Amino acid sequence: MIDVLVIGGGNAALCAALMAREAGASVMLLEASPKAWRGGNSQHTRNLRCMHDAPQDVLVDAYPEEEYWQDLLKVTGGITNEQLARLVIRASSNCRDWMRKHGVHFQPPLSGALHVARTNAFFMGGGKALVNAYYRSAEKLGVQIRYNTPVQDIELEDGRFVAARVAEHTVNGTRCPAERIEAKACVLAAGGFESNREWLREAWGQNERGEWPSDNFLIRGTRFNNGVLLQRMIELGADQIGDPTQAHMVAIDARAPLYDGGICTRIDCVSLGIVVNKEGQRFYDEGEDFWPKRYAIWGRLVAQQPDQIGYSIIDSKSVGRFMPPVFPGQQANTLEGLADLLQLPRATFVDTVNRYNQACRPGQFNHTVLDDCATEGITPAKTHWARPLDTPPYYGYALRPGVTFTYLGLKTDETAAVRFDGQASPNLYVAGEMMAGNVLGKGYTAGVGMSIGTAFGRIAGHNAALASLGQPIVKSA
Amino acid sequence: MNSASQLIPLLNIDEAEVNRQLQICNACRYCEGFCAVFPAMTRRLEFNKADIHYLANLCHNCGACLHSCQYAPPHEFGVNIPQAMARVRLDTYGDFAWPARFGGLYKRNGTALALFSSLAVALFLVLTLVVNGTLFSSAVDGNFYTIFPHNTLVAMFGAVFGFSALALVIGVVKFWRTITPGGEPIEATDALVKTGGAVLTLKYLDGGHGEGCTNENDAYSMARRYFHHFTFYGFLLCFAATSVATLYHYLLNYAAPYPIMSVPVLLGIAGGIGLIIGPVGLLYLNIKRHPDHGDAAQRPMDRAFIVLLLLISLTGLLLLGMRATAAMPLLLALHLGTVMAFFLTMPYGKFAHGFYRSAALFKSFVEAKREGH
Structure with missing residues (x-):
């Protein structure tokens, strides 16, 4: 029997597998996807939010624990667990040497991401390069890796992990028989349920317009996070945490693929212009704060609009001032022409733009600070970077809610143990998106998902190894 | 500006594919740290024909971005920058070849x-x-000149080499003028020094992190860089051997054959050994290369060139070792034949890549300098 079974194949699972192997356990990792799609959502990530008290290689200045905690407190609106959050924050300050040892390379921020030079360490080549490095290291250390192995069920005995069950399935036309895999300890790191359309539908329900909003959501992340294991664990009585409608959700290009659109489908010009719904009306302050800080609320905002669609509108003054979008925008020389191309009601749209234009007060436009270009006398106001849309050609980008990952998860503690009726399991641990909701009740701040996955992946792997070897587990502070 | 220069040249199918992929890359930028291609890409919002040829020749086909790409096949975006760039490079070599009709030699190289x-x-x-x-x-x-008089060889090889060098220069100058239109002032010194460094060290085969480039899978290795160094410096040493011998002949009136312990022969031996180790290694790596790397249709071009270099060094060393035997005329003919083939095909084969790449590197350093890096 192997010592530690890791279920999942992304960052948290790999951190767990590597730590367990380093602690002397024999380890098997089960990845549901084929090799080409391995790594879950980690393949779409690009950085790690890191606490540091002084400049550190690629990180400038300092980002102390308290500031990190305050940032997290702000974005989650207090729906977080301070003890676990601080544990993640502290772990982010000293995990990078370990990551480097396993082949991860860091680099200074990418062009267009200089605003996080202080807080975030970027992976050279992005998250897929990190995932590749971890898999190479795991193979070298003798971790058994199995792709195309989706776990369907967990066997428990009084809160103790006994075995994982893989249903009969077919891989490239070859039948793989059902399997029961026993292990002395187990780490669950198989992601959220964002690509389970039915679950999303159930969670989001029907709105007052009779629509099923989630039917119009795009999934920015992996198509393999169907939440099978999460659902099963909840059925088996594991303590859960979080709201199933809470997720990392951004407004992305409506033409993005249904799954795995990743970073490039984002639309970064929201704060430079206005956003209207399909009725041609504005619905939120586009200039509330710097775009990276507001990026993660716009998915929900668009989800609340009729037909779950929005339209980011800019004029040619803004071209070149934001990260180039992956698909070209609709372009017209008149507002009427743009309304037609976007299939918006012409009169309302033109009226919305005109009223906005007239409300723009003169100011010193500066996109790098919270400038004094604001509107006066309209609702909703645009409080910064408000400049009239008056320089054709005009551009429009249709927006849809894009779900990166869901926050509903299993409740855990500082040992990363799965809990049943408030009691920690002696040999079952959880990491990554399956428990991120303990720290992230709502909202998001760039790079924190990888901080949580790395911190809890490492704790879970280490403790699973100790549990399997019959040693007392470690309580991280 | 006249109306002709305002026309935007249409993209061919290879160029259109690079354009499509770069729109995706420019919205992602995760690969910015690997090489010079992606920083150069971020300086642009759109990619015209000239930009595409410039960026394609800047690409060293190290493969790091392919293995790191969240949009690589089987993703529906199907991003494979090294492959798309390789296809355009073949168009570059063919399109800019001089005389133009010889550009067709790249088709089945x-x-x-x-x-x-x-x-x-x-x-x-x-x-x-x-x-x-x-x-x-x-x-x-061991006297080659009893078979072919010195002046005959000088006339034959000098003429062919001169023509090929001229053809290469014309091709690269045409390329440079296309990717750098208009008389923008260029601060050349700094960029030239950096280009020299990047060419002589193969900086962009280091993966950006110093661990090298990918070959058969996503692991990094310095093997390609080192084997290319053996090949490149081996070639230069052989070239130096010939140059020194030429100086001996004309300046010192000291004619071949030279003893083993002479400068031209020692340079030739060292270069010849480099030109065996390097091409053997590169050929091995080329055969083991991941099937998605680069353009599979160009493997014959790559391998033919590697084998030709290997034949030159093998026949050269054999000739040296057996110059005092009856086999000398045969080996001499084989060696001279392969060297002649190399000279003839210099502007119409893989050899040209170094010149177009150097021009693209120079441009990237000029651009970076202008941007203030």
């Missing part, structure tokens, strides 16, 4: 190179038979 080599070797075998009567010799003094 492996065959072309094999044909040229065979013809050149055959030519020297026949010439040897004509002047010597036999491919073997009874005289064992």
Whole structure:
């Protein structure tokens, strides 16, 4: 029997597998996807939010624990667990040497991401390069890796992990028989349920317009996070945490693929212009704060609009001032022409733009600070970077809610143990998106998902190894 | 600006594919740390024909971005930058070749190179038979000039080399003018120094992190960089050997054959060994290369060139070792034939890549300097 079974194949699972192997356990990792799609959502990530008290290689200045905690407190609106959050924050300050040892390379921020030079360490080549490095290291250390192995069920005995069950399935036309895999300890790191359309539908329900909003959501992340294991664990009585409608959700290009659109489908010009719904009306302050800080609320905002669609509108003054979008925008020389191309009601749209234009007060436009270009006398106001849309050609980008990952998860503690009726399991641990909701009740701040996955992946792997070897587990502070 | 220069040249299918992929890359930018291509990409919002050829030649086909790409196949975006760039590079070499009609030699370059080599070797075998009567010799003094007089060789090789060098220069100048239109002032010194450094160290085969580039899978290795160094410096040493010998001949009136412990022969031996280790390694890596790397249709071009270099060094070293035997005329004909084939195909084969790449590197350093990096 192997010592530690890791279920999942992304960052948290790999951190767990590597730590367990380093602690002397024999380890098997089960990845549901084929090799080409391995790594879950980690393949779409690009950085790690890191606490540091002084400049550190690629990180400038300092980002102390308290500031990190305050940032997290702000974005989650207090729906977080301070003890676990601080544990993640502290772990982010000293995990990078370990990551480097396993082949991860860091680099200074990418062009267009200089605003996080202080807080975030970027992976050279992005998250897929990190995932590749971890898999190479795991193979070298003798971790058994199995792709195309989706776990369907967990066997428990009084809160103790006994075995994982893989249903009969077919891989490239070859039948793989059902399997029961026993292990002395187990780490669950198989992601959220964002690509389970039915679950999303159930969670989001029907709105007052009779629509099923989630039917119009795009999934920015992996198509393999169907939440099978999460659902099963909840059925088996594991303590859960979080709201199933809470997720990392951004407004992305409506033409993005249904799954795995990743970073490039984002639309970064929201704060430079206005956003209207399909009725041609504005619905939120586009200039509330710097775009990276507001990026993660716009998915929900668009989800609340009729037909779950929005339209980011800019004029040619803004071209070149934001990260180039992956698909070209609709372009017209008149507002009427743009309304037609976007299939918006012409009169309302033109009226919305005109009223906005007239409300723009003169100011010193500066996109790098919270400038004094604001509107006066309209609702909703645009409080910064408000400049009239008056320089054709005009551009429009249709927006849809894009779900990166869901926050509903299993409740855990500082040992990363799965809990049943408030009691920690002696040999079952959880990491990554399956428990991120303990720290992230709502909202998001760039790079924190990888901080949580790395911190809890490492704790879970280490403790699973100790549990399997019959040693007392470690309580991280 | 006249109206002709305002026309935007249409993209061919290879260029359109690079354009499509770069729109995706420019919205992602995760690969910015790997090489010079992506920083150069971020300086642009759109990619015209000239930009595409510039960026394609800046790409060293290290493969790091392919293995790191969240949009690589099987993703529906199907991003494979090294492959798309490789296809455009072949268009560059063909389009800018001079005389233009010889650009077609890039279409089936492996065959072309094999044909040229065979013809050149055959030519020297026949010439040897004509002047010597036999491919073997009874005289064992190791003097090549008893078969082919020095001036004959100088005339033949000088003419071919001169033409090929001229053709290469014309091609690269045309390329430079296309990717750098308009008389923008260029601060060349700094960029030239950096280009020299990047070419001589193969900086962009280091993966950006110093661990090298990918080959058969996503692991990094310095093997390609080192084997390319063996090849490149081996070639330069051989070139130096010939140059020193030429100086001896004309300045010191000191004619070949030279003893083993002489500068030209020692340089030639060192270079020849480099030109065996390097091409053997590169050929091995090329055969083991991941099937998605680069353009599979260009493997014959790559391999034909590697094999030609190997034949030159093998025949050269054999000739040196057996110059005092009866096999000397045969080996001399084989060596001269392969060298002639190399000279003939310099502007119409893989050899040209270094010149176009150097021009693209120079441009990237000029751009970076202008941007203030």
